[in-house]
């Protein structure tokens with residue numbers, strides 16, 4: 001009997017996939033930003049995309065690129081107290097040690113503690129953060145190193161925190177400091193930031209929208225990943241599996257994982273058509289539970305009726321048509337349209353129609369209706 005090997009697929013939030021598909025351009029863009037020095041465009045980056053498109057994974061990969069270049073990386077997730085956490089991270093570890101050796105008095109350390117409260121008040125936060133960044137950069141730049149700050153789930157950041165961060169970073173850039181920042185979040189993060197101070201700053205950022213990857217690349221990745229793990233799978237099986245994913249990154253990992261697992265349970269190293277079928281069913285089950293069901297949970301009955309009406313179309317739906325299918329007036333339907341747009345369950349297309357913003361929600365609703 002062969003020794004058991006580990007399933008190579010990673011269907012977990014933020015789990016690094018065995019092969020990162022279709023993201024080379026974003027990575028190159030960011031690397032160029034680091035290598036082209038202060039002021040290069042890739043140094044302020046926004047990454048958006050629906051749930052499960054690979055934003056967190058991108059932050060990890062880009063963080064690694066910065067670390068490879070000897071940069072220090074601060075990785076944060078937006079939630080209340082974001083700026084306080086950034087300030088304390090900037091001040092800890094060797095940063096504080098260096099500061100103490102520059103000004104080695106006990107009273108300095110004591111004073112900084114008692115200053116803490118006022119410094120961290122919302123009003124003073126932009127300045128506090130700016131100073132903390134500058135102090136850390138003083139130390140890093142002496143070692144020819146730089147500072148990357150990455151903020152995940154940025155759509156959840158408060159406006160105060162975003163303004164403080166934008167102000168502080170803008171200042172470092174003006175001072176030609178060796179700094180880079182990446183914000184990753186759901187697409188509404190961009191539209192939510194209608195505030196002058198934040199917007200001016202973000203206008204300079206490189207926006208990368210992570211979308212579905214091409215099925216050709218999915219097939220290649222499946223082929224290579226199965227082969228690398230000694231699991232035999234035919235081209236036609238790979239083709240069936242890849243089509244089901246529609247190029248959605250989370251589904252790619254789920255489908256790969258459960259097909260591999262189905263063969264593994266039988267103690268076999270050859271995938272059968274039955275394994276492919278069972279694997280796909282399992283993948284759908286997980287996808288429904290992890291993505292579709294949570295999205296629907298907070299919605300009202302009528303919100304859901306609106307979505308069900310939309311799901312009758314294979315692609316975007318005209319608003320008037322959705323109202324007609326619901327048997328309601330356009331005005332009535334418009335209320336729900338707005339609610340669903342605000343919740344980012346649906347999005348407006350360029351032609352003014354509406355489409356699902358949550359991957360596989362259309363398929364889920366069709367199955368359940």
Ligand SMILES: Nc1ncnc2c1ncn2[C@@H]1O[C@H](COP(=O)(O)OP(=O)(O)OP(=O)(O)O)[C@@H](O)[C@H]1O
Pocket residue numbers: 010011012013014015016017019020021022023049050051052053054055056057058249250251252253
């Ligand atoms: N480029 C990619 N190629 C293949 N698989 C990927 C890719 N990017 C991400 N994945 C896989 O997709 C899944 C979701 O990734 P990740 O958690 O980074 O998404 P996310 O956009 O941060 O989601 P959320 O909005 O829920 O935080 C993981 O299982 C990950 O392994």
Ligand SMILES: [Mg+2]
Pocket residue numbers: 013014055056057152
């Ligand atoms: Mg994430």
